[in-house]
Amino acid sequence: MKLVLSFLVGLLIAYFIWGKSADSREYADRYLIFAIDVSASIDYNEYRLQREAYIQVLRDQDIRYELDGTYIAIMEFGGRAQLLYNFTNDYDTLADAYELHLTRAKVMGWTNPIAAVQLALALFKNVDGIKTFDISGDGVASDATNSGLSYRYYKGSPIKPKIGPSLWKQKFTDAGVTANALVIADDYDYIRRWYKRTIINGFIIDSVEIGDFYEALRKKLRMEIM
Helix, strand or coil: CHHHHHHHHHHHHHHHHHHHHHCHHHHCCEEEEEEEECCCCCCHHHHHHHHHHHHHHHHCHHHHHHHCCCEEEEEEECCCEEEEEEEECCHHHHHHHHHCCCCCCCCCCCCCHHHHHHHHHHHHCCCCCEEEEEEEECCCCCHHHHHCCCCEEECCEEECCCCCCHHHHHHHHHCCEEEEEEECCCCHHHHHHHHHHHCCCCCEECCCCHHHHHHHHHHHHHHHHC
16 A cells, blocks of 8 residues: 555656646747838738738637737837837737737838847846747848847947857847748748848748738737737
């Protein structure tokens, strides 16, 4: 009898030490950043369709159920990145606020996804949990930002990082962040290669027409949170 009891106690101890730790990520807080391209290559109609798609997924009851309290932040980027809404799991308030955001962020016209990466890394430093960076865009870093040098303004401070673009992907990995992308472009292969080399350590959704953006975004979000 004592041998049986010792065995059962051993099983319980093993469960709490090993079983619980193995499932700990399931119960951790989740943090998700939407980074949305609003550079000059995105015209007004494309911007509107993107914004409406994000609002729709935030109001989608099936997606909400799967989000299960995930904290979401929204930023827009062009030449630099601007945080519009910090982490919240109040999806109604977030959707309503973004619906009223009729004018894209004033972030200069050229495309610089690296600016969004920098801002995301700064935000993720303040949270602990499962972290996902979700970027959508139609281009690679342009102008001088191809070298990985760009200015970002966060809390009023200009930062000029001296870092090669190939290292940003590793910075996400080191910070425990999964970075995924949704590419809106005709020249998908080229942009996909740039994203994969520079930023993305997760997956990239195939090229989509802007009119199909909502369905592609919904598919991508379900892949991220399931």
